[in-house]
Amino acid sequence: MTTPMSAAPEPDLLYSADEEALRDAVRALLADRSDPATVLAGLESALPYDRELWRALATGIGTAGLLVPEKLGGAGASAREAAVVLEELGRSVAPAPYLTSAVIAVTALLGCDTDQTDVAGPLAALAEGRTLGVLALPLTTAPGGAGEPTVRADADGALTGRVTSVADAAAAELLLVWAQGPHGPALHAVEAPADGVRTEAVIPLDLTRPLAHLTLDGAPGRVLAAGDRARDAVERALLTGAGLLASEQLGIAEWCLAETVRHTTQRTQFGRPVGSFQALKHRMAALWLEVASARAAARNAADALAGGSPDAPLAVAVAQAYCAPVAVRAAEECIQLHGGIGMTWEHPAHLYLKRAKADQLALGAPGRHRAALAELAGLSAP
Amino acid sequence: MTDAADLRRRTADLLAAHPPATTERLDFLRARFDAGLAWVHFPEGLGGLGAPRALQAVVDAELEAAGAPGNDPGRIGIGLGMAAPTLLRFGTEEQKKRFLRPLWTGEEVWCQLFSEPGAGSDLAALATRAVRDEKEGWVVDGQKVWTSSAHLARWAILIARTDPDVPKHRGMTYFVCDMTDPGVEVRPLRQITGEAEFNEVFLTGVRIPDAHRLGEVGEGWKVAQTTLMNERVAIGGIRIPREGGMIGVAATAWRERPELRTHDLHQRLLKLWVEAEVARLTGERLRQQLSKGQPGPEGSGMKLAFARLAQEISGWEVEFLAEDGLTYDDWTLRRPDGVDFTGRQAGYRYLRAKGNSIEGGTSEVLLNIVAERVLGLPPEPRTDKDVAWKDLPR
């Protein structure tokens, strides 16, 4: 059992110069258009996300097409680059449907037959940031957890059923629906808005990632892929989403740590900066170590996904099991070490806590990823 | 510059000229040193070729495949990890020529005479005195403690106070001490494991020639920083495979003893497995940064992570083993050559790992270092910085 374990591949855990350049571009845009005050103000508005910002990010910088080959209308980059975008989106808690549309929906379409115009068309539209798409599964769905569809497709392709807690569903123009048809489960494309498609917004814990229940009542759908191909496409999309979510969690944790260090260095009590008290220093130093470790885990997952490595499922499970709690702890420490100001609506710390906590449940809670590891690493349950 | 292909060729030449099967171990190690393949990042003539550190792996892999003997780094860790980089940075040409070769081949074991009964975490408070004698040398008196391998060592790196009238950080000097000097007395200290890996060392009128001073008089603290920093880099720089080290022992136990499994232990093992894998990746990332010449601050954190993991994994293992966890392999006072974490029973691992968060800087002190030097948090107010050493309360 130990032999396959020790043959871990040699990942590239650093950032390339191109990846750093991409980071600079995304960070500059977010600093300009999505500072915390803007994010807070936006949450009070009726719009689920800032369309101008999304256009600049997705189309302007071209991040929506990073995972898509050039011949299919994308930028021909990889999960490594998309991970860098997600780090920055985590660092700014910007409400942008990047994970749902540019990562998960795009990966699901890439798993279908891209020689078909029915697939290539919507894929190019997503890659260019013209269309927003989501995979219509509950945000909590872990890799390997899609299970039996809750939606039925009749022989004419009309879809009926309900999917709860779909992230970014209300704003989506393309829904990728996992539905049970006359010949077994298949992945269907549903355009929205349309007759028979109803989304019902729920009040989310994480205000920066809108959630909606989706009800389909004879909604017109097209089959994108069926059988094993469809299953694999959905599975790959969930795996990629979970693996790259680790980079978003890293970004969240980094912001929380940096902001906490900044605040405790400036805030004075008992005649000295509170950051000079060892009780706080040790907590921040311990957090730093976790953040540095989360970076290694997240880079490893991104690298494994980028290279199509057979190690990817294990790398993703490790990254999610590790990074999700680190982001939550960083956000919780951030609030505690800020004192009263950290409890206010005005201070952005709560946005990070809500995102980190929701991200912990997204795409499988840590326990699910550890359960997956029990299989992958040959450590069976009792 | 030397590249991987060049190193492979040099390694092949070494193996051809000194076939491991027919060459004495020591002769092979000396030849390897002289060929510059001992530590390729060291300068030519001192066991290296001035090549990037990362390329050492190329040489090691070739030599391992050829069945060449190694220099048993577990036995000479203090020499390799601490004395050597300090000699390289602060030693004179003569000192480097004299000391590095037998250090690397293991002919001469080194130990570290730093800690004292009154100076542990606060190393700069140390009281061992070095006074100049008439004949351009030094006479040293004092007591050191927790000195690992002192009973095996030929040489020691030593810090002593040369000026008690200035603040503590300024009045120290760094020496190479001859452990065979008649004034050196080594007494075993028995540890919680039963064995005596470390010692107390009494220094009474020990003579050290000025030629064995490292760095300037009064600059001992600066030199010691190099030693301590390298200790931490050495820990982060070790490459381990997935499930290498203690987690591999625990995972194997889990696979081999299904009758002992419980759900609680399963959950905790999976958590530790994840943390061990992430620590491995963090070390790997650090290594990649170092080899690209971007030394990251992750190094100071690696020792913290490894100490905690070693303690938690070994604690888990004793608990998992149930009745076997109640037993211990051997309490006799032994004088081991080095630390063998995987060769003995779980109880030994559990007890020995307690030292991981104390030796080489306690975890609390390392957290201070990360907080102040990596995160830039303000220091705590100090009362001892500007006071002459002799006037400090003790």
Ligand SMILES: Cc1cc2nc3c(=O)[nH]c(=O)nc-3n(C[C@H](O)[C@H](O)[C@H](O)COP(=O)(O)OP(=O)(O)OC[C@H]3O[C@@H](n4cnc5c(N)ncnc54)[C@H](O)[C@@H]3O)c2cc1C
């Ligand atoms: C197995 C082993 C091998 C060793 N080998 C060697 C060796 O070969 N050579 C050598 O010179 N030394 C060696 N040491 C000694 C080691 O470096 C010291 O034990 C260590 O630096 C701690 O010093 P101390 O024991 O005096 O503890 P103290 O410094 O007295 O520490 C006691 C407690 O106080 C805490 N503490 C101290 N200062 C602070 C602070 N500023 N902030 C917060 N907490 C603080 C510590 O973390 C610790 O918990 C070895 C130790 C062990 C356990």
